[in-house]
Amino acid sequence: MDIFQARFLLAAVGLVALFQLQGCGGGDSTTPSPGGTTTPSPPAPTPTPATPTPELVKEPVTIITYNLFWWCVMGGDKSGRCTGNLDGKGLQGLSSTIHKHLPGDMIGFQECQGIEKIIDGMGLRDSHSYACAPKQNQYVGTDACMAWNNTRFELLGKAQSAVVGSDQWGNRYAQWVRLKIRGTTATITFMNTHGPLTSCNGEGAKVLAKTTLDTIKGAMQPGDAFFYVGDFNCFDNQDVMRKIYESYNLVITSDVQQPGQDTAGMDHIISDFISHKISAESVDGRPSDHSLLKATYQVMDYKGADPSTITTPTTTPGPPWAPCSGTSKQCCNPTADPPQMCGASGSVECHKCGGGDNCECPQTQQVFDTPVVL
Numbered sequence: 001m002d003i004f005q006a007r008f009l010l011a012a013v014g015l016v017a018l019f020q021l022q023g024c025g026g027g028d029s030t031t032p033s034p035g036g037t038t039t040p041s042p043p044a045p046t047p048t049p050a051t052p053t054p055e056l057v058k059e060p061v062t063i064i065t066y067n068l069f070w071w072c073v074m075g076g077d078k079s080g081r082c083t084g085n086l087d088g089k090g091l092q093g094l095s096s097t098i099h100k101h102l103p104g105d106m107i108g109f110q111e112c113q114g115i116e117k118i119i120d121g122m123g124l125r126d127s128h129s130y131a132c133a134p135k136q137n138q139y140v141g142t143d144a145c146m147a148w149n150n151t152r153f154e155l156l157g158k159a160q161s162a163v164v165g166s167d168q169w170g171n172r173y174a175q176w177v178r179l180k181i182r183g184t185t186a187t188i189t190f191m192n193t194h195g196p197l198t199s200c201n202g203e204g205a206k207v208l209a210k211t212t213l214d215t216i217k218g219a220m221q222p223g224d225a226f227f228y229v230g231d232f233n234c235f236d237n238q239d240v241m242r243k244i245y246e247s248y249n250l251v252i253t254s255d256v257q258q259p260g261q262d263t264a265g266m267d268h269i270i271s272d273f274i275s276h277k278i279s280a281e282s283v284d285g286r287p288s289d290h291s292l293l294k295a296t297y298q299v300m301d302y303k304g305a306d307p308s309t310i311t312t313p314t315t316t317p318g319p320p321w322a323p324c325s326g327t328s329k330q331c332c333n334p335t336a337d338p339p340q341m342c343g344a345s346g347s348v349e350c351h352k353c354g355g356g357d358n359c360e361c362p363q364t365q366q367v368f369d370t371p372v373v374l
Contacts, residue, residue: 065229067290095121108192131159137170165196205239254291
């Protein structure tokens with residue numbers, strides 16, 4: 001064999017080896033294109049993320065509102081009234097009343113001119129943060145204050161307040177915080193007020209209602225649960241409260257039957273329509289002249305879902321209530337606890353319809369037009 005033949009044989013052997021290497025996975029397995037380049041396989045489609053399912057947070061939250069009757073409970077004035085509360089007895093009485101009804105995850109106080117004394121008296125210094133609205137005027141100190149449980153909530157932003165009305169005592173504020181329940185994405189706007197006098201009906205009520213609803217709208221973010229508490233200085237069947245109840249739910253009103261409650265019927269807890277009520281009660285608030293109100297709720301955790309996927313109910317006002325008579329088909333007491341029900345289906349709490357004690361249920365009542373869709 002001459003040298004030319006040897007070179008030809010070596011070249012042939014190398015070419016065969018190259019074809020074998022390509023065939024056993026040692027080279028690029030992509031298919032050559034006519035132009036000599038390779039075309040990669042298309043990528044696998046990206047899986048569609050599962051749609052978050054909103055659900056109620058299992059552990060409920062508790063809401064309390066309490067007008068402290070501060071001037072009297074702290075010992076009265078120069079006229080000699082309320083002297084039985086001197087020497088710290090009034091403060092001890094307030095602390096005792098509140099202690100009976102703890103825990104309180106969100107607490108609204110009115111006529112509160114010493115929030116630190118209250119927090120320390122309840123033993124909540126280590127667990128709760130607090131904030132107060134500005135002074136009503138240069139002569140009257142702080143009035144509306146609130147506290148919230150730091151072990152349950154993360155504060156979003158800072159506490160805020162806005163003037164919603166005024167009267168002879170000065171400016172009247174709504175104050176609020178936004179809170180996130182730890183371990184969830186659930187958020188809450190918690191608002192507290194001590195409302196103005198003489199603005200419950202007529203033109204004053206229209207202004208107060210608009211200011212209040214605008215304040216709520218500016219305070220809340222989409223998906224927030226909402227709780228509005230306080231001494232509104234108006235009864236639930238008066239114009240301003242009726243207007244608010246067109247957009248929000250009356251949870252409970254202070255019980256006029258409780259002893260020592262000179263201003264019963266003016267303290268309220270209000271909520272959104274989505275949150276789920278577990279319980280609500282109005283209890284004897286002495287030594288204050290106001291009842292203490294407490295409600296327990298589960299709130300919605302949207303888990304990143306669009307809150308608009310849950311529709312809120314709307315209401316259609318029924319005709320005015322009439323006093324009960326011998327021909328009334330159905331009567332109820334809107335201040336009763338637990339709430340009495342109206343309607344053939346028994347699905348409407350009678351105090352949502354308005355009216356005073358022992359009123360006739362209208363035959364066309366305030367009802368939910370749109371069901372809650374979860």
